[in-house]
Amino acid sequence: MSIKTRFLLSYIAVMLIAILLFLAAGFLFSFAVTGDVRAIEHFYKKSYVQKPLTSAEESAFLDLKLLAKRSPEQLLDREQLQKIEAPTIEIAVRKGQHIIYTSKADYERRLLAHLPGFEATNINTRDTIMLDNAFYTYVKFDFYFSDQTEGSIFVLRKVSSYTELTRELLPILLILLFVIFMLIIGLLNYVVSRSIVKPISSLKEGAERIKSGDLDFEIVTQSKDEIGQLNRAFEEMRIKLKESVQLQLQYEENRKELLSNISHDLKTPITAIIGYVEGIKDGVANTEEKMAKYLTTIHTKAKDMDVLIDELFLFSKLDLKKVPFTMETIDLQQYMRDFVEEVNLDLVARDIQLQYRPLSSSLYVKADRDKLRRVLTNLVNNSAKYMDKQHKQITITLYEKADEVVVEVKDNGAGIEATALPHIFDRFYRAEKSRNSETGGSGLGLAIAKQIVLGMSGTIWATSELTKGTSLFISLNKGDNE
Secondary structure (H helix, E strand, C coil), X not given: CCHHHHHHHHHHHHHXXXXXXXXXXXXXXXXXXXXXXXXXXXXXXXXHHCCCCCHXXXXXXXXXXXHHHHCHHHHHCHHHHHHHCCCCCEEEEEECCEEEEECCCCCHHHHHHHCCCCCCCCCCCEEEEEECCEEEEEEEEEEECCCCCEEEEEEEEEECHHHHHHHHCHHHHHXXXXXXXXXXXXXXXXXXXHHHHHHHHHHHXXXXXXXXXXXXXXXXXXXXCHHHHHHHHHHHHHHHHHHHHHHHHHHHHHHHHHHHHHHHHHHHHHHHHHHHHHHHHCCCCCCHHHHHXXXXXXXXXXXXXXXXXXXXXXXXXXXXXXXXXXXXXXXXXXXXXXXXXXXXXXXXXXXEEEEEECCCCCCEEXXXXXXXXXXXXXXXXXXXXXXXXXXXXXXXXXXXXXXXXEEEEEECCCCCCCCCHHHCCCCCCCCCCCCCCCCCCCCCHHHHHHHHHHHCCCEEEEEEECCCEEXXXXXXXXXXXX
16 A cells, blocks of 8 residues: 555544544533433434524414414404514414515515415424525414414514525535545645655655666755655765765776786886897807896896886785874974985986975974885986986975975976876876886886875875976975974
């Protein structure tokens, strides 16, 4: 059974129970007051069917009825009838087919046309007539005059047309009210059930679409009730699920790209090693000089492979957040002086001038000492690879900010295109598309640097201008000197 049907049945049940309880309460009340089990039935008959008389009507009717039974000829005496009249009632006496007395003058013909006919048994003595667009209740008594002429007495009282119409149409009005009540209940059921069933139907449709793998839809809700909260929670779940699927697809794409890049970067040195080994086996290296050259090349290629594997292993551990960080407060000024002194010898051998610009005051940062050295080394090596000018220069500069210290590694190399700049920290990305390890490296250096800096709660970014050079920046949180 659907929820909508349940709502409808529940409304009908509530309505019926309410009616039954109301009737039961009315019955108990009337029974407690009157002691009569059929009190309500008697009340209806007395109040609506029998049309009870007022005291003036009853008094006048009894007087007229007594005259009709004992001396009907006195009903022809106008003075006698005028004594019986009262302000709230009207009296009429009919003999044969003529009105012989009325309380109002010039009233006989209109009254005669609307009054009921003679009935010797006097069964239907009370009813309502309409006269001059007004309703009148009447009570009558039929009798015979002494000459056996049919006679009738009437006591009339003007009543409200609405009251009388309501009284006459009471059963129909009750049925109409019941029907209206049913329609209202049905409308309320429709409105309430729609506010619940429609959102649930949307959830069902959304669940079906998710089941079929479709996540490109939106569940919109305006209500703030529990159903609205459920819809919003479902929509948030859909968004998270879609993001998760997209992330999974991205991971899969990255995995494929990673395998492709690893295959390419490992195949190149392996191919070279195999070629030189075969050259040795085939006797191509037939002199000590050639043999030494072949062995040196094999050794170099093997070392390149070892470095690539180490970097790949480190990046994988960093990406999976399985590398522990030993954070400590470091005097950055002294740390940078030691680092510059260490790498300067290698850069001088490559004809690169290194310039260091410290700050005047001591600076302390929170960092992992060994991993920070790996980051700085990767940044310097990246700058050194793309030198294209006769005068090669790398400048390391420190900047102090409110809560952090920025280290800039700037070179005067070829620069990086604007389209490539946002991707230089991606793994295996190389602005130089040939993937030549001599110029492009493994493509993991800056990616490793990014993972390490993020692991130390820092940030890393780059700026570049073609033909003028590139600046690589890292920011580290300040530390307290203990």
